[in-house]
Amino acid sequence: MIYQEWKKVLNAENSDNIIKKIKDKLRAEDPNIYKEWEEVKFDVNHQFQDIKNTLLHVATGNGNVDVVNTLLEIKGIDVNAKNSYGYTPLHFAVKVGYTEVVNALLETKKIKVNVQDVIRGDTPLHLAAGKGYEGIVKALLAKEASVDIKNDNGMTPLDLTTNKEIKALLQRQNTNNRDGSRDEGKEDSTVEPHRVKIGSR
Incomplete structure (x- = not known):
């Protein structure tokens, strides 16, 4: 249908x-x-x-x-x-x-929030950044969406956006992560440790 x-x-x-x-x-x-x-x-x-x-x-x-x-x-x-x-x-x-x-x-x-698709390995944050959806990017970051995950082309959400405001948001989050503002060693239950491509076993 x-x-x-x-x-x-x-x-x-x-x-x-x-x-x-x-x-x-x-x-x-x-x-x-x-x-x-x-x-x-x-x-x-x-x-x-x-x-x-x-x-x-x-x-x-x-x-x-x-x-x-x-x-x-x-x-x-x-x-x-x-x-x-x-x-x-x-x-x-x-x-x-x-x-x-x-x-x-x-x-x-x-x-x-960090599930990667099997087409290009994009997370929802990759999609939002690439599309220029600033409000959605903010909402995903508020739920601790990872700015560091790379898709199958080796690109992070920051690499995919041309929007200045979104770039600033992602860079700020990246800086916060490096500064240890998030709990170090805290398990992130939203990150998938493994994904399987279509047709792979």
């Missing part, structure tokens, strides 16, 4: 009983996708065919903050689920610049 079709499915007037509404619309709009979801007992974290997006991926990618907030309230929702490209919902929201959605995701306790 393409994004425009998913957008139609998720574009409910309000977020009450959102799962039921999604079921009803899917049954009408795409019976095959509905059947796929039914077979896994309507698991909220089910990764749908093609690129393995979850409902949260789709909602964040469409910028539907009301649906995102409702999904985040569901017990067991995986806010860090990765699709075939290694994108989390946070990657999606950052890439298209949906600040409200980014903020909603960052408010969740289990959010991991």
Whole structure:
């Protein structure tokens, strides 16, 4: 199912009983996708065919903050689920610049801000810096997003931005890190120690 079709499915007037509404619309709009979801007992974290997006991926990618907030309230929702490209919902929201959605995701306790995708090894901070989204960069830094992680091209978020304000923010954070303003030796549960590229074993 393409994004425009998913957008139609998720574009409910309000977020009450959102799962039921999604079921009803899917049954009408795409019976095959509905059947796929039914077979896994309507698991909220089910990764749908093609690129393995979850409902949260789709909602964040469409910028539907009301649906995102409702999904985040569901017990067991995986806010860090990765699709075939290694994108989390946070990657999606950052890439298209949906600040409200980014903020909603960052408010969740289990959010991991330093996940690298399997396309170029970009973290959400790489994407935000490269796109010039200053507000999102600030929000990610407030959640201790790493300025030091290099992508597959050996580039940090600072290397990717041409925005003067963002450069200053990242340089300041880098200086603070070197000065030891963050707790030395503190385990950062948001950093993934290993990632696997598509097709690699």
